[in-house]
Amino acid sequence: MHGLALGEAFSFDSLVEVIEKRRGRSIRIVELEELGHEASLCALLVELEAEDLIFHAPTESQLHRQQFVLHEIAHLILGHIDGEELRVPDFLLPDIPPATRRRLLRRQNLNDPHEVAAESLADHLAAAIRLSVTHDSRFVEIFG
Template sequence: MDYSVARARARTAEDSLRLQEPVSMRSIQAHLESARGRRIVIKPIDNTPTDKVCGLWFGLDDLDLILHAKAASEVHRQQIVLHEFAHMILRHEQEDLSHDYAKTFFPDLGPERVVSALKRTDFFNELEVTAELLADRLASRIRRSYRQPDAEPGNFGAVFG
């Protein structure tokens, strides 16, 4: 895999968003909802059917649903959600879901409502790496948006140049 290609795709995707400052999770979500023409709902999941699940993006008949596993911190939760946003931004295709798979996550929801999901079996393929790099770029934008101009530097490089 060529990481320079993945980095370039992530940079191009971020630039194409033309996000207005200040950038926040909510502003990115609102931007995506507007661009996609549908609501995005983000919810935690307590008990996942597998221990390998961090975040899932489901396309329901009327909205996009992002589910995230319990995170160790708010920063970790943000990264999981930004990763799923990145898949949307990069236009990574979802797969049609079988009714059995849909019932695994939505036992009380009619299976016809769960239309598609982005499922992955390899966390080191180009799609996943590019999505993670874009999520990192978006997280950096959020941090920069809320940095106070007169705040103390956060590292020695900022102090000593």
């Protein structure tokens, strides 16, 4: 977190802006009804050519939404995206890009070191955001 130069407490907006600048692309966050019910996933990170998309399952808890999104942001910070070694046959999930399929299947293993690291970083990010005095943020705008 020190490499992000956000200080000890920061807003959700500040975090997103720093990650967007660092990656040179925007981040779009979208609630997706089907994610929780049909896919049994909390959130999903998709890297497109021009932007990063973070889809999250609906929940009534603002803290759950925050954790879902921060976990995916942690994967961006830690560089846990695309081009990794797990091979997934093309006939499985044919409409999803191969790198995304690999990432999805790997994330089903909660003991995976990438998942543990992302969840730990998401916890640290959430704690820092809670310390922030600024509550007027994009997080509140997006999630209410």
